[in-house]
Amino acid sequence: xxxxxxxxxxxxxxxxxxxxxxxxxxxxxxxxxxxxxxxxxxxxxxxxxxxxxxxxxxxxxxxxxxxxxxxxxxxxxxxxxxxxxxxxxxxxxxxxxxxxxxxxxxxxxxxxxxxxxxxxxxxxxxxxxxxxxxxxxxxxxxxxxxxxxxxxxxxxxxxxxxxxxxxxxxxxxxxxxxxxxxxxxxxxxxxxxxxxxxxxxxxxxxxxxxxxxxxxxxxxxxxxxxxxxxxxxxxxxxxxxxxxxxxxxxxxxxxxxxxxxxxxxxxxxxxxxxxxxxxxxxxxxxxxxxxxxxxxxxxxxxxxxxxxxxxxxxxxxxxxxxxxxxxxxxxxxxxxxxxxxxxxxxxxxxxx
Amino acid sequence: xxxxxxxxxxxxxxxxxxxxxxxxxxxxxxxxxxxxxxxxxxxxxxxxxxxxxxxxxxxxxxxxxxxxxxxxxxxxxxxxxxxxxxxxxxxxxxxxxxxxxxxxxxxxxxxxxxxxxxxxxxxxxxxxxxxxxxxxxxxxxxxxxxxxxxxxxxxxxxxxxxxxxxxxxxxxxxxxxxxxxxxxxxxxxxxxxxxxxxxxxxxxxxxxxxxxxxxxxxxxxxxxxxxxxxxxxxxxxxxxxxxxxxxxxxxxxxxxxxxxxxxxxxxxxxxxxxxxxxxxxxxxxxxxxxxxxxxxxxxxxxxxxxxxxxxxxxxxxxxxxxxxxxxxxxxxxxxxxxxxxxxxxxxxxxxxxxxxxxxxxxxxxxxxxxxxxxxxxxxxxxxxxxxxxxxxxxxxxxxxxxxxxxxxxxxxxxxxxxxxxxxxxxxxxxxxxxxxxxxxxxxxxxxxxxxxx
Ligand SMILES: Cc1cc2nc3c(=O)[nH]c(=O)nc-3n(C[C@H](O)[C@H](O)[C@H](O)COP(=O)(O)O)c2cc1C
Numbered sequence: 001x002x003x004x005x006x007x008x009x010x011x012x013x014x015x016x017x018x019x020x021x022x023x024x025x026x027x028x029x030x031x032x033x034x035x036x037x038x039x040x041x042x043x044x045x046x047x048x049x050x051x052x053x054x055x056x057x058x059x060x061x062x063x064x065x066x067x068x069x070x071x072x073x074x075x076x077x078x079x080x081x082x083x084x085x086x087x088x089x090x091x092x093x094x095x096x097x098x099x100x101x102x103x104x105x106x107x108x109x110x111x112x113x114x115x116x117x118x119x120x121x122x123x124x125x126x127x128x129x130x131x132x133x134x135x136x137x138x139x140x141x142x143x144x145x146x147x148x149x150x151x152x153x154x155x156x157x158x159x160x161x162x163x164x165x166x167x168x169x170x171x172x173x174x175x176x177x178x179x180x181x182x183x184x185x186x187x188x189x190x191x192x193x194x195x196x197x198x199x200x201x202x203x204x205x206x207x208x209x210x211x212x213x214x215x216x217x218x219x220x221x222x223x224x225x226x227x228x229x230x231x232x233x234x235x236x237x238x239x240x241x242x243x244x245x246x247x248x249x250x251x252x253x254x255x256x257x258x259x260x261x262x263x264x265x266x267x268x269x270x271x272x273x274x275x276x277x278x279x280x281x282x283x284x285x286x287x288x289x290x291x292x293x294x295x296x297x298x299x300x301x302x303x304x305x306x307x308x309x310x311x312x313x314x315x316x317x318x319x320x321x322x323x324x325x326x327x328x329x330x331x332x333x334x335x336x337x338x339x340x341x342x343x344x345x346x347x348x349x350x351x352x
Numbered sequence: 353x354x355x356x357x358x359x360x361x362x363x364x365x366x367x368x369x370x371x372x373x374x375x376x377x378x379x380x381x382x383x384x385x386x387x388x389x390x391x392x393x394x395x396x397x398x399x400x401x402x403x404x405x406x407x408x409x410x411x412x413x414x415x416x417x418x419x420x421x422x423x424x425x426x427x428x429x430x431x432x433x434x435x436x437x438x439x440x441x442x443x444x445x446x447x448x449x450x451x452x453x454x455x456x457x458x459x460x461x462x463x464x465x466x467x468x469x470x471x472x473x474x475x476x477x478x479x480x481x482x483x484x485x486x487x488x489x490x491x492x493x494x495x496x497x498x499x500x501x502x503x504x505x506x507x508x509x510x511x512x513x514x515x516x517x518x519x520x521x522x523x524x525x526x527x528x529x530x531x532x533x534x535x536x537x538x539x540x541x542x543x544x545x546x547x548x549x550x551x552x553x554x555x556x557x558x559x560x561x562x563x564x565x566x567x568x569x570x571x572x573x574x575x576x577x578x579x580x581x582x583x584x585x586x587x588x589x590x591x592x593x594x595x596x597x598x599x600x601x602x603x604x605x606x607x608x609x610x611x612x613x614x615x616x617x618x619x620x621x622x623x624x625x626x627x628x629x630x631x632x633x634x635x636x637x638x639x640x641x642x643x644x645x646x647x648x649x650x651x652x653x654x655x656x657x658x659x660x661x662x663x664x665x666x667x668x669x670x671x672x673x674x675x676x677x678x679x680x681x682x683x684x685x686x687x688x689x690x691x692x693x694x695x696x697x698x699x700x701x702x703x704x705x706x707x708x709x710x711x712x713x714x715x716x717x718x719x720x721x722x723x724x725x726x727x728x729x730x731x732x733x734x735x736x737x738x739x740x741x742x743x744x745x746x747x748x749x750x751x752x753x754x755x756x757x758x759x760x761x762x763x764x765x766x767x768x769x770x771x772x773x774x775x776x777x778x779x780x781x782x783x784x785x786x787x788x789x790x791x792x793x794x795x796x797x798x799x800x801x802x803x804x805x
Pocket of ligand 1 (some may be wrong): 434
């Protein structure tokens with residue numbers, strides 16, 4: 001039985017709105033929303049989305065924090081450890097919406113030239129692969145704290161990443177222990193589908209985010225209606241209702257399974273100039289953007305959709321994002337060839 | 353005052369400073385106070401993970417408890433260290449010390465939500481980061497914390513760490529500060545909203561600063577690394593130096609040296625503050641504190657760790673040696689202790705060092721285990737004593753103006769700040785050498801740094 005998708009509100013991480021974003025995150029958490037997705041575009045003047053997600057973690061209890069961030073013009077090792085740190089900090093509430101930047105501006109920031117779209121897709125797939133290898137480089141029980149033998153961390157329970165890609169390589173292991181979810185859910189939003197490419201979207205990802213673009217003043221009815229329509233158009237409503245289409249386990253784990261329904265645009269235009277105008281209006285006491293009011297509209301829409309079984313139930317404190325998705329927590333398999341004590345083992349072999 | 357005079361003054365360090373306004377350098381006026389910061393190290397043997405009460409090194413609750421306690425104690429800053437590759441010895445990750453920590457900035461962004469005044473310092477490397485990306489992340493942290501962020505600039509540059517990154521081991525050790533200087537310049541221009549087109553030796557970056565300035569203008573700059581190049585770099589660039597020189601004598605020498613370099617760089621003598629690393633072992637009486645020190649050392653360094661410590665410098669298997677016996681009478685297999693990897697151990701001359709250690713241990717009659725324990729806490733300084741005597745000792749530092757603060761590595765996570773905040777801080781406040789409240793909300797204000805233009 002497929003778990004219905006988790007309802008998500010997309011928050012652009014504009015600095016002028018920081019106070020309102022904090023209030024909104026708290027209000028949506030209290031209202032039982034499933035997740036927030038946090039988008040940020042540095043070239044536009046947004047705060048780093050991983051930082052914003054992490055900042056919101058202690059302010060919220062149950063909702064998950066899904067970061068929409070670029071896989072290409074970054075250091076894959078940094079990205080992987082930042083995301084797994086978010087998972088530690090949030091107690092397993094982290095997820096990653098993979099973005100693929102192909103513009104010159106983003107490339108020039110890190111001293112590169114923009115990749116052609118095909119190369120960017122291959123690189124995205126390499127970065128997703130590496131992130132998972134980094135996340136799986138410590139067994140869950142690697143920290144043994146054995147006072148008798150003096151061992152804090154067992155090197156036999158760590159493994160190198162040993163990844164050699166087309167444009168980068170990563171040795172590993174991670175500098176951060178395995179995180180609560182083990183592997184963070186990796187998702188692809190409709191907005192990023194083309195740039196991210198087939199390999200990630202159809203083979204590597206844990207699921208899809210269905211994007212529903214809305215006006216900032218959309219009513220609860222309109223939000224619910226738009227979600228119904230989007231799920232219907234994606235064939236999801238039909239699948240849910242048709243017992244013949246009841247998924248096999250394989251289907252429910254398919255990379256294209258809709259896991260999130262992402263409400264985009266509720267915070268209004270994403271132009272920084274507008275934000276300044278908005279925050280000035282807010283300073284002047286004009287309620288241009290009212291977190292509590294927006295949260296209650298979203299909560300009403302969520303209640304309607306949940307009544308029809310179209311979106312997942314409200315999470316409880318302590319639920320991980322994988323749990324909201326109905327995905328099991330994967331174990332680590334230590335690959336003997338990459339085991340971190342291989343140098344010692346090899347030495348002993350030679351000595352024998 | 354020349355450096356010779358500083359040495360003479362140092363010889364009489366137990367006495368009071370001669371010139372109370374300028375005891376170390378004619379151009380330097382001591383503030384008469386000291387501040388405290390906490391340095392969560394997360395690697396190496398400073399953390400006694402076997403001790404009762406030792407908690408999780410990664411759990412949010414551990415960091416929450418540490419930083420909340422530090423803020424209650426009016427600490428200036430909460431510091432996180434960084435190591436971009438898991439420390440290894442001869443190709444195997446070190447097993448006996450604590451290891452594994454969250455990413456510094458990701459954690460600090462979260463800690464900003466549960467604190468109001470304490471500074472948030474991220475150790476971040478200039479070799480394995482991209483300057484514009486790092487600048488934007490630090491500026492994000494500064495905005496999220498409403499002006500409490502700082503960057504502890506480090507230049508670790510070995511090719512072994514580079515194996516985790518795109519550029520690999522692309523710079524030469526000699527080049528590290530030249531590279532760091534250009535890197536910091538790019539970061540500052542991004543913070544100031546400029547368009548940057550930087551063509552360096554290793555890359556060409558183009559970007560614009562698009563984020564607004566924070567309440568403190570831009571992140572405070574800390575620096576750690578004490579080579580002559582590192583000191584000059586700090587003198588030109590940093591607001592605060594995180595130094596390893598905590599004992600009064602070396603602190604005085606270091607202050608004198610930094611004042612000279614800072615003046616030479618065209619900045620005023622007070623523009624660079626100094627925070628040595630420190631460890632506090634406190635108890636009700638001096639005698640109890642001495643006992644506690646012995647016990648803490650036992651908790652920090654076990655027999656296996658003692659052997660492992662020597663192996664790091666000898667570069668060979670020493671497991672056959674008895675931890676309760678004398679130091680190995682063999683020479684190291686390596687010329688430089690580069691086989692062990694991690695920020696602290698690079699480029700030490702193994703032959704000279706191990707010979708000196710053997711002599712020292714023999715002279716003092718120390719076994720391997722005793723010797724390893726005696727070395728513990730050597731990076732920075734240990735303050736061991738009753739609450740009152742350590743308070744007196746710190747008041748003496750304040751009178752000299754040898755340091756501006758201390759960066760405490762708690763030997764116990766997460767409870768290691770409790771006695772410092774509950775017992776030592778009030779005694780320092782009674783003596784008028786420690787703040788009784790935060791003077792502002794930004795880190796710049798709370799360190800007493802001048803506002804940015
Ligand atoms: C007290 C102190 C703490 C340091 N902490 C770190 C750290 O956490 N991570 C790191 O990569 N480097 C750290 N370093 C800095 C590196 O050791 C430094 O980049 C390296 O020593 C090169 O600089 P140098 O040659 O000037 O000493 C620290 C240095 C000092 C003095």
